[in-house]
Amino acid sequence: MTENRPAKPQSGRHNLDPHLDRYAARTAGMTASEIRALFAVASRPEVVSLAGGMPNLAALPLDTLSAQVGEIIATEGLVALQYGSAHGVPALRDQICEIMSLEGIKAHPDDVVVTVGSQMGLDMVTRLFCDPGDVVIAEGPSYVGALGSFSAYQANVVHVAMDEHGLVPEGLREALRQTEKAGKRAKFLYTIPNFHNPAGVTLALDRRAEIVEICREYGVLIVEDNPYGLLGFDGQTYPALRSLDPDNVVYLGSFSKTFASGLRVGWVLAPHAVREKLVLAAESATLCPPTFNQMIVSRYLATHDWKGQVKKFRENYRERRDAMLSALQQYLPPGCSWTNPDGGFYVWVTVPEGVDTKAMLPRAVTARVAYASGTGFYADGFGSRQMRLSYCYPTPERIREGVRRLAAVLESEMDLSRTFGSVKARTIPGPETPSPDTV
């Protein structure tokens, strides 16, 4: 079935790959994200990077952590350094249930499966539910790492629009209607209800029940991805979709944004009936999540004021969000618009017609500012007038400077487009050794 083989690139260094005709068909969907391609360039010190979504860990109590890690080795070393169960460390699963109760979820620890970050949860859930050609409904734009998982399993993504109140229920209904009409099967709705990556919006309360209801009506599962839920700038939390319909929602959680992303500890809370398959999928991927890292998280939660720590993170991000919004207001040329996040890491910017954010990116990097262009957040090539700006990592001063530089690039791009018409995409120079894309 040659038509299922990945397309052979016509040019470039991939031609040197002697294994090209051996790869499985699904590898055709495995391409490096635009953000990943940019990572090495954007991390040069002279460039203000508003591109990546790395959590700002500076407020972590490193001395306390260092002592705790030492204690774990000293007192429980032979357990911590041993294999564990694919399900995850029991004490941590209890604590995860307590954390989820902050968003109205009542869960049994048996239904929690600990993962290597929520990215692994996304991979497993897609593996469990999607055959090639199945449809996944996702917000447009959507998290780039989720789109990567969907395409790796050859699922087709149908995007549904959002407005400032999040996913539009009528758009969801229409997408499901159209999918059914086309004789396709939508397997799940993938949604990030809180402080969306990349859109920066939050799903309105009255829409939550409606969305749960629509998915029930069409027999579609919901995959609720919620890594930012505790990062509302006023400490506000919202009822999880999972709390509204426990039997039809798979919930993904993570300690990457509330504690430490490098520990790679996240979780999936599945409907009870799905749990067993999930544990088997986890087992085949990693045997078990890292015991040591789970014990670090568990001890930290038990002995440290982790809620106070999350508050510090939130204050830090709020200060940066304020810096970004005021700089956008001050510097961006007329015709640009942007979202107003109440939490999380990101602002989604729309630029005037005629400007192509992907084409503009090399010129922005030359002007020492980087962003993530919008097309990477869509599976269908949309997003050329959008960009994601992350405020989580740089200092407020750097954010202001970055936006100032970006505004200058945008102004000249708009001049060019007024003179010559739309500026077409140019190739972004690829770094020789791309670093892992963590967003």
Ligand code: PMP
């Ligand atoms: N989902 C969303 C929406 C994210 O933004 C991220 C990372 N930025 C992830 C999942 C993956 O997070 P992790 O694997 O670190 O838990």
